[in-house]
Amino acid sequence: MEPYGVSEGCDGAVGEIMRGFGKLKGFAVTVIGAVLVVLTIALSVMHGTKAISCAAVWDAIFRFDNENIDHLIIQTSRIPRVIGALLIGAFLAVSGALMQGMTRNYLASPSIMGVTDGSVFVITLCMVFMPGTSSMTMIVFSLIGSALGAGLVFGLARLLPGGFSPITLAVLGTIIGTFLGGVSQALASYYQVSQNISFWYNARLHQMDPAMIKLSIPFAIAGFALALIVSRWVTALSLGDDVAKGLGLNIVFIKGLTMLSVVILTGISVALAGKIAFIGLIIPHIARYMVGQDYRKIVPFSALIGALFLAWCDLISRFINHPFETPIGVVTALFGVPFFLYLIKTRGGGKHA
Amino acid sequence: MRKGDQTARFWTVLLLTTGIGLAAMYVSLTNGTFDISALDVIRTLLRIDTTREHDLVIFDFRLPRIVIGAIVGIGLGIAGAALQGITKNALADPGILGIHAAAGMSVVICMFLVSGSVKGAGWASAIAMPMFGWIGGLGAIVLLYMLARHNGEFDPQRLILVGIALGSGFGAITLYVSLKMNPQDFEMATVWLSGSIYNANWKHVAAALPWILILTPIVWRKAGILDLFQLNELSVKGIGVRTGRERQILLLCCVGLVSACVSVSGSIGFVGLIAPHIARRLVGIHYKYIVPVCGAIGMVMVVIGDMIGKTIFAPAELPVGIVISIIGVPYFVYLLYRARKRR
Numbered sequence: 001m002e003p004y005g006v007s008e009g010c011d012g013a014v015g016e017i018m019r020g021f022g023k024l025k026g027f028a029v030t031v032i033g034a035v036l037v038v039l040t041i042a043l044s045v046m047h048g049t050k051a052i053s054c055a056a057v058w059d060a061i062f063r064f065d066n067e068n069i070d071h072l073i074i075q076t077s078r079i080p081r082v083i084g085a086l087l088i089g090a091f092l093a094v095s096g097a098l099m100q101g102m103t104r105n106y107l108a109s110p111s112i113m114g115v116t117d118g119s120v121f122v123i124t125l126c127m128v129f130m131p132g133t134s135s136m137t138m139i140v141f142s143l144i145g146s147a148l149g150a151g152l153v154f155g156l157a158r159l160l161p162g163g164f165s166p167i168t169l170a171v172l173g174t175i176i177g178t179f180l181g182g183v184s185q186a187l188a189s190y191y192q193v194s195q196n197i198s199f200w201y202n203a204r205l206h207q208m209d210p211a212m213i214k215l216s217i218p219f220a221i222a223g224f225a226l227a228l229i230v231s232r233w234v235t236a237l238s239l240g241d242d243v244a245k246g247l248g249l250n251i252v253f254i255k256g257l258t259m260l261s262v263v264i265l266t267g268i269s270v271a272l273a274g275k276i277a278f279i280g281l282i283i284p285h286i287a288r289y290m291v292g293q294d295y296r297k298i299v300p301f302s303a304l305i306g307a308l309f310l311a312w313c314d315l316i317s318r319f320i321n322h323p324f325e326t327p328i329g330v331v332t333a334l335f336g337v338p339f340f341l342y343l344i345k346t347r348g349g350g351k352h353a
Numbered sequence: 354m355r356k357g358d359q360t361a362r363f364w365t366v367l368l369l370t371t372g373i374g375l376a377a378m379y380v381s382l383t384n385g386t387f388d389i390s391a392l393d394v395i396r397t398l399l400r401i402d403t404t405r406e407h408d409l410v411i412f413d414f415r416l417p418r419i420v421i422g423a424i425v426g427i428g429l430g431i432a433g434a435a436l437q438g439i440t441k442n443a444l445a446d447p448g449i450l451g452i453h454a455a456a457g458m459s460v461v462i463c464m465f466l467v468s469g470s471v472k473g474a475g476w477a478s479a480i481a482m483p484m485f486g487w488i489g490g491l492g493a494i495v496l497l498y499m500l501a502r503h504n505g506e507f508d509p510q511r512l513i514l515v516g517i518a519l520g521s522g523f524g525a526i527t528l529y530v531s532l533k534m535n536p537q538d539f540e541m542a543t544v545w546l547s548g549s550i551y552n553a554n555w556k557h558v559a560a561a562l563p564w565i566l567i568l569t570p571i572v573w574r575k576a577g578i579l580d581l582f583q584l585n586e587l588s589v590k591g592i593g594v595r596t597g598r599e600r601q602i603l604l605l606c607c608v609g610l611v612s613a614c615v616s617v618s619g620s621i622g623f624v625g626l627i628a629p630h631i632a633r634r635l636v637g638i639h640y641k642y643i644v645p646v647c648g649a650i651g652m653v654m655v656v657i658g659d660m661i662g663k664t665i666f667a668p669a670e671l672p673v674g675i676v677i678s679i680i681g682v683p684y685f686v687y688l689l690y691r692a693r694k695r696r
Contacts, residue, residue: 107514159690167513171444174517178622179682182675190666277521326529333525340518341500344511 033304037086040311044082045074048318052078076210084208085314086307087220088273089283091265093306094227094299096280097287101234101295102258106343107166109280110146110266117177118149119270124184128191135212139219143267150263152176205273205314205328216268223264224303230258231295238295277329278336279306285343309335363642366635370649374656378419381660382411417554422655422673424558425614426624428565430651432610433625434632434643435572435603438579440512446626447611449513450497451520452490453620456612458523458530459489461542465530483560486616490608493519498604557617564613568606569648575603576640583638621674623681624651630688654681 045057052070060071061079092110099108110116122145126133133141153173157164160172233254236244244251269276287301313331320326383389389397389407397407429447436445447453463485496519501512531542578599581589589596614621628650629643636642654677661680662671 112517156686156689167442168444170517171449171513174449175626175682175685178678182678182682186666186671186675186679189671321533324532327532330525330529333522337518337522337525340521341515344514344518345500 029301036308037304040086040308040315041079041082044085044311044315045078047315048078077208080208080210080213081205081314082311084213084272085205085311087213087216088205088269088276089279089306089308089310090303091220091223091269091306092276092279092310093283093287093302094224095262095265096306097284097295097298097302098227098230098234098258098262099280100284101238101298102255103164103169104238104240105164105166105169106285107170107281109278109284110262111275111277111280112170112177113173114149114153114176114180115146115262115266116149116270116275117180118147118152119143119145119267120275121145121180121184122148123270124187128187135209136215139212139215139268139271142271143219143263146263146267146270147259149176149180150259152180154259208272212272216272219264219268223261223268226257226261227265227299228296230254230261231299234258234295234299235293238293275329276310276332278332278340279310282336282339283309285339359637359639359642363636363646366646367649370646370653374423374649374653377653377656377660378423381419381656381663382415384660384664413554417558418659419656420558421561421617422659423652424561424565425618425621426651426653426655427569427648428561428610428614428651429621429624429655430628430632430647430649431569431572431644432607432614433627433651434629434640434647435575435579435607436625437629438582438640439600439603439607441583442513443630444626445513446623447607448620448622448625449520450493450516451518451523452493452516452608452611453615453622454520454523454527455493456486456490456615457620458527459485459492460616461527461530462489464542465534483564483613483616486612487609489523490612490615491605493523494604494608561613561617564609568609572603572606572610573641573644575599575606576644579603579640579644580638619672619674621655621677623677623685624654627681627685627688628654630685634688 042054042057046052046054050070050073052074056068056070057074059065060068060074064075065071095115096109099110099113100106102108119142122141123138126138126141130137153169153176156172156176157169160168233244233249236247236249237251237254237258241251244254266280283306284298284302286305287298291297291301310328310332313328313335317326317328317331320331379391379394383391383394387410389410393404393407394411397404397411432447433445436447436450437443439445460482463482497512497515500515534542578594581592581594582596582600586596611625628647631650632643632646636646655673658676658680659673662673662676665671
């Protein structure tokens with residue numbers, strides 16, 4: 001166990017001091033996190049195809065000038081982009097953490113489990129049959145799609161013997177993902193909206209729409225709040241259904257709430273930026289490594305690390321092939337694949353997390 | 354089931370499937386953007402009383418496409434059967450193991466390196482593509498082997514996980530390389546990657562056919578060993594099978610088959626996954642029977658899939674890979690469901 005766990009076991013003065021130390025550490029983490037986020041925002045706003053000086057950034061934020069091109073770039077492109085990257089990183093990391101805890105499966109993540117593909121599928125349907133829907137409706141449809149994808153994969157997993165083992169679930173997720181992707185592609189090419197659809201498919205952090213970000217904030221708050229509320233129960237679930245039952249928890253209800261949170265968070269991030277892989281898979285593991293097994297700490301930590309990770313990947317993506325931008329998926333895969341392999345190597349085949 | 358019965362059943366199934374395949378080929382030969390009567394097809398094929406339009410349509414457009422479809426189907430079906438046998442996992446599929454992605458990556462890299470100078474038209478490049486694909490596939494298998502080994506033991510479960518990981522990695526590299534290409538090559542690469550056979554020509558046939566002709570009999574001859582692999586590792590060794598070596602030979606054959614198919618048609622998924630399941634339901638569990646039936650079923654799947662893809666949305670065409678995944682997945686799910694109910 002990590003120090004937190006130990007401190008809770010201690011009593012008397014030592015325990016008091018340890019607890020105080022724990023709080024201090026929590027405070028320190030918050031401060032460091034905030035500093036890192038601000039630093040990331042600053043760097044991300046300053047660098048890109050056109051480097052912009054620190055002073056210009058300051059001016060653009062506090063003395064905005066409509067005529068100045070640099071200011072326009074910062075206000076309409078760079079700032080929404082970095083905010084979007086931070087938010088989406090946090091969303092995906094948190095949904096990954098919840099899924100891994102709930103299914104006790106170290107491979108669970110929104111992109112492997114068909115959640116993102118479901119969202120893309122419903123968005124395609126929506127574009128084909130109801131062209132010209134508003135952004136708000138798109139977000140709602142994206143949520144419905146996430147629920148559909150997750151429902152299909154988990155429903156099938158229930159039907160199969162040993163369906164919740166990491167491998168079967170991963171294969172089912174891949175199959176369902178390919179299927180939904182295939183159907184969307186067929187519909188798109190039949191109704192000739194391929195171009196609009198591929199706009200949705202592909203991660204598009206670089207054209208983040210400030211209006212979309214504003215629309216998504218209520219959902220984001222709801223999703224995060226739900227995630228934080230269920231996180232204490234997810235800790236129990238991660239010890240096994242029997243343990244959770246023994247603690248007097250209503251498993252179906254809790255799993256439902258957890259899935260709802262996952263669906264909201266993933267749905268929003270697909271609506272904002274399309275499919276981005278690997279965040280939901282890697283980040284929770286790093287968070288678990290740093291703070292131990294308690295999901296009350298894993299969830300916020302995942303959010304922080306996920307946000308920073310995606311923002312940095314975004315920043316790197318502007319420089320790999322300068323002055324052109326590299327798709328963010330390539331950058332996340334660059335870090336994600338080796339990590340994934342490492343997980344398989346150390347965690348082994350059929351075991352649960 | 355007695356042995357005689359099983360053999361009879363095997364031949365019936367094989368003949369029926371081949372028959373369906375031939376019927377599908379006939380339909381797709383006569384129907385299309387404009388219809389040709391059966392008599393005209395026969396006349397053209399037998400070189401009696403030829404017209405130039407019919408020659409062009411049949412020999413340059415329809416026939417190579419059908420032949421490629423058949424070859425790819427056979428190759429993928431057999432590779433799928435062998436892979437499921439080797440890994441002892443009914444969910445194994447060349448696509449899931451990342452072999453498609455690896456072969457695809459090296460072909461795209463090949464296109465990128467020789468861009469412009471070859472234009473994908475010369476014989477040299479047509480023959481070189483499967484070679485490149487094979488090298489890529491081989492690389493994937495070597496990586497798979499290195500990473501899926503655990504304490505010196507070969508772990509089939511781990512193999513699939515590593516495959517999924519490698520698949521997405523290779524996919525990312527492919528994306529990166531294809532974005533560096535010039536627009537013309539990029540167009541070619543994307544069309545090819547999505548798993549379509551509509552720009553098939555005789556050079557592709559010539560490039561892929563030798564692989565299938567050489568490797569298929571090898572896999573079939575090893576069918577007895579595939580049967581033995583279904584037992585546990587120790588018993589197989591106890592019988593006196595050199596498991597490591599046999600497995601390597603079979604894996605190499607699979608990679609060869611898959612790479613040849615991928616290099617001419619892009620990645621067509623699900624054939625290798627579903628064909629063995631259908632075959633097992635039709636002819637039982639002996640690989641001696643499963644392997645050829647898988648080939649026939651794969652052929653039928655790809656030829657019919659392509660036929661549907663080119664007619665249903667005409668004049669637009671749907672890549673055959675997508676058609677197969679749309680039809681195949683619900684069926685596969687149904688199979689899984691049935692398998693569970695029987696338990």
